[in-house]
Amino acid sequence: MSQARDHAGDHRPMRLFRNRVPGPRGPARIRAAAQLPTGTTALPVLIVSVIVLVALVADAGMTWLPLLATGPALAATTSGPRGVFCVGLLAAVLGATLGTTRDGLSAHDLAAVLSALAAVTLASGLASALRGRRERVLAAVRSVAEAAQQALLKPVPATVGPFRVAVRYSAAAAEARIGGDLYALVPTPYGVRLIVGDVRGKGLPAVGTAALVLGVFREAAYDEPDLLTVVDRIERSLARNLGSDDFVTAVVAGYPTEGQLELVNCGHAPPLLVRASGGVVAVEPTHPAPPLGLRALSGETPGLQVLPFADGDQLLLYTDGVTEARDHGREFYPLAEGLARHLSDDPARTLTALHDELLAHVGGRLHDDAALLMLRKEVRAERSAGQEPFAVDSRIATHST
Template identity: 40%
Template structure:
């Protein structure tokens, strides 16, 4: 909202400066009559200003066009009347344009709020810990102009271990939110009934194929954390997690051979590896590593992942996001889901 008001002020200032320039030139140039061009200021204002303020600029332009007859020495003439009429017509057009734009922006904001509310309702609060496994999660919305995405995460304390999913639905908008809800619902069921991650992935793939279009799919990482200090991973077309161990060493977690995303028939083979006590694992969606700086360079995740070692899990994620925003230089342009997991030393 603050950025919107700042943009409106700048556009209004530019419109008034433009109007003043036309009036000054019209008064100085004796062989040129510019009064019919005064309404250009109202048209410029309609790009960002409210209907009321656009109308104010239009009325000011109309009043000055009427007064211009005194310095153009055509007051009351047919030429003067035509120029005033043109100014009124263009001013009315500017007000109509502003009214249409404001209505469309309000409708877009309304739909975006509905979509974001639906999406956030799907993402239940992440527990701080389940047994010896600590958790923190962040969901980062994109800029206001971007549509809502389908990033997702969930944790389930199943009889077979602590299970986690982090995924990303192809596409944006309400369809992506609906697909994310479908995947989360299927995971919450399968995580407690299926004995292996590969069986869970097979269930999720069947669900996605049942409801998805021809080109729709969901990338996902499934993780299962055990009390013996091992973790089992299944990767369906997703970026592998990062493991930050003692000495700030950053490694890619083994997830096996690349498999297609959910909905495209993956045949996942779980990979089990050890992770040391006190180490932290970051599972994320591609919005994190595809964020670009002003020069087009991607966010260097591996270089910044070392910051995840210090402080609490929540503090570590906030620090990483702070570095991301510093790199981007403005708001991020894609949604992202981040889950930071810690094996607490026993």
């Protein structure tokens, strides 16, 4: 789904799609540093200098002056109109000097060379202005997309209840920085609840569906004491709003009482469970169910899966953009093995290592949206002294049994 913009437990909003106006950063800063005081960039000036040097050492019978137009043409890709015109003026002055003092060009020939150089400079200046306008439009679009990203995928705190949490997200549409994968984690009167899902398709339609799912989940997770009822509300909403070919795979999880984890898997990749004692196990659904939005076609309903979840245990939820990422040899990324290699007591550190390895596996850019969410049940001794103990609403007692 990037140029990957990533979210962690300290969740920095995307940069996507991540609204910053202060000075240039990254490539923009490098480009600004390469500029000369006159406003031109170093590379076009260097090209013009090399052409002049070649003209000075070459045979007098051959003129190199037409190549000076390379300078302003190249400047159009690296600087604004002012920089282009500065490079063009420099090239014209050097060309006129060489043409009259060394090459002995006639006034007619010199005028032809300078006219061509002026035409290239004017065209390059126009191209540079248009490029700058497109870049400003793209920056505005990215700013809007970033705002949408922050509204859709709200920051996940590093600590929620008894859990330490980390998130990494990368959208395949690098310029848009947003995609169809979704995640949310919310504290509720019925314990911490979370969802990780993947919308069929990409682009704006997928983003709209993801927004719908997350909106219903955040409301239902807080209102409904039963996790299956939360899933039912999402299903009913999707059935009313999705097309016949659209669906969402998802895992919905809850922690209703101490030491107990509930899972509902709707056609999604199985989460990976890491016990404090060691070992990575895929939590396959005991009662497979169709993706959200397709229940009416299959008639099957999801089942509730209950797992023990003790201090030090960890759970990794992810989307298929991670497990279906291929290298140049078309080999899938081995997520379970990667998790075992990079596992630590800090979910943020684990996901950072996993994400870096994933990008290296695919050669630097993902071709599908990818989300990773990991939570770790903190050992009691690790919890900060000022943190309130995890409270479970009394209404859960009957539900959890």
